[in-house]
Amino acid sequence: MMLLMDSGSRGDCSPVCLDLSVGLSPPSPGSGPETTADAERLDRPATGCWGPRTSSLADGQEEAKTLEARLTQVSEENRRLTEIIAYMYASQVAAQRSPDGRKRSRDSLEPSNSSDANAAVESAALSDEGTCRRIKLTRVCTKIDPSDTTLAVKDGYQWRKYGQKVTRDNPSPRAYFRCAYAPSCPVKKKVQRSAEDSAVLVATYEGEHNHPSPTRAGELPSSTSINSSGPAITLDLTRNGAGAVRGLEAAAAEVPGLKRLCQEIASPDFRTALVEQMARSLTKDPKFTDALAAAILQQLPEY
DNA sequence: CGCATTTGACCCGCGC
DNA sequence: GCGCGGGTCAAATGCG
Numbered sequence: 467m468m469l470l471m472d473s474g475s476r477g478d479c480s481p482v483c484l485d486l487s488v489g490l491s492p493p494s495p496g497s498g499p500e501t502t503a504d505a506e507r508l509d510r511p512a513t514g515c516w517g518p519r520t521s522s523l524a525d526g527q528e529e530a531k532t533l534e535a536r537l538t539q540v541s542e543e544n545r546r547l548t549e550i551i552a553y554m555y556a557s558q559v560a561a562q563r564s565p566d567g568r569k570r571s572r573d574s575l576e577p578s579n580s581s582d583a584n585a586a587v588e589s590a591a592l593s594d595e596g597t598c599r600r601i602k603l604t605r606v607c608t609k610i611d612p613s614d615t616t617l618a619v620k621d622g623y624q625w626r627k628y629g630q631k632v633t634r635d636n637p638s639p640r641a642y643f644r645c646a647y648a649p650s651c652p653v654k655k656k657v658q659r660s661a662e663d664s665a666v667l668v669a670t671y672e673g674e675h676n677h678p679s680p681t682r683a684g685e686l687p688s689s690t691s692i693n694s695s696g697p698a699i700t701l702d703l704t705r706n707g708a709g710a711v712r713g714l715e716a717a718a719a720e721v722p723g724l725k726r727l728c729q730e731i732a733s734p735d736f737r738t739a740l741v742e743q744m745a746r747s748l749t750k751d752p753k754f755t756d757a758l759a760a761a762i763l764q765q766l767p768e769y
Numbered sequence: 770c771g772c773a774t775t776t777g778a779c780c781c782g783c784g785c
Numbered sequence: 786g787c788g789c790g791g792g793t794c795a796a797a798t799g800c801g
Contacts, residue, residue, distance in 0.1 A: 467790060619783060642792070646773095656792095 502520040604671040607660070617641040617667065623675065625655055636661045651676055 606621070617639075626646035632639045637661040643649035653673040660666035 628795095630775075631791065631793095634790065640791090 602674050604673070606669045606671070608667045608669065609665055610667045617659075621669070623647055623653075633658070638664065645675060647675075647677060 494766070531551040623645055624647040625643035627641055627643050629642040630639050636658060638661075640656055643655040643657065645653040646656075653671060653675050654670070656670040659666050660668055
């Protein structure tokens with residue numbers, strides 16, 4: 467699951483993306499609770515993400531080692547919190563299923579509105595009648611000015627409104643949008659205020675864009691460019707490091723001269739330096755810590 | 770005048 | 786078969 471924290475001013479900065487891949491995705495129908503596997507993972511010792519370390523580190527790398535350990539520890543705590551939240555969230559959703567037992571064919575994966583404010587972002591995949599075709603569902607909660615009556619969520623895409631409806635379980639109307647940037651783009655968006663908190667706007671995205679974001683034209687989606695001159699090399703930082711490097715290596719097979727660069731990137735020294743740089747910039751950035759705290763608070767259900 | 774938004778009507782799936 | 790509710794359509798309306 468990807469947590470997108472919209473800063474509200476997408477024009478001048480990219481969103482903070484936290485990959486909380488364990489957790490708030492509602493359990494797929496038919497599958498058992500994920501808490502068992504999660505609990506097993508909880509018991510696992512916290513190991514570094516970057517593999518075994520050598521004992522011959524220079525003094526200058528001591529700080530990097532400490533920061534790396536700290537980063538791993540924070541990540542582990544974050545993951546545990548996410549798992550706890552996921553468990554509580556799943557229990558809450560199970561307890562608040564509609565009492566009439568009516569099936570919700572299109573919204574079957576959407577949690578009840580009472581938990582809207584608790585779930586900042588959720589992603590799910592709709593299984594289509596047992597076939598392999600999957601429709602990506604993403605829910606995004608955005609804090610807005612309660613006096614703001616426009617159901618507009620600034621997400622960088624152009625949307626065309628094609629309908630509005632008042633639903634039974636929420637007094638505020640639900641607006642229906644289609645992606646207007648590309649005529650063939652199948653993505654739809656539903657926007658509705660939370661039933662509990664009118665200051666929270668819940669946007670449900672259905673499908674995936676078949677074009678890049680207009681505000682990030684030329685940039686590969688979910689990727690961070692690390693080379694602005696010459697042919698751009700992109701690292702998908704939403705995956706783990708090894709996955710990103712594997713993607714690079716695959717690209718290197720097609721682009722001559724990239725293999726050596728890939729080997730460099732895959733080396734422990736480069737990874738250490740990368741971790742050091744990322745940790746420094748992240749820990750020094752109060753916006754990051756604030757955003758992390760806010761994201762965690764948003765995930766916590768209200769009792 | 771062209772485009773986006775609004776809004777009532779219509780369609781469709783589901784439960785009874 | 787009927788009613789309900791969500792989703793979509795399309796004519797009317799508003800705005801630059």
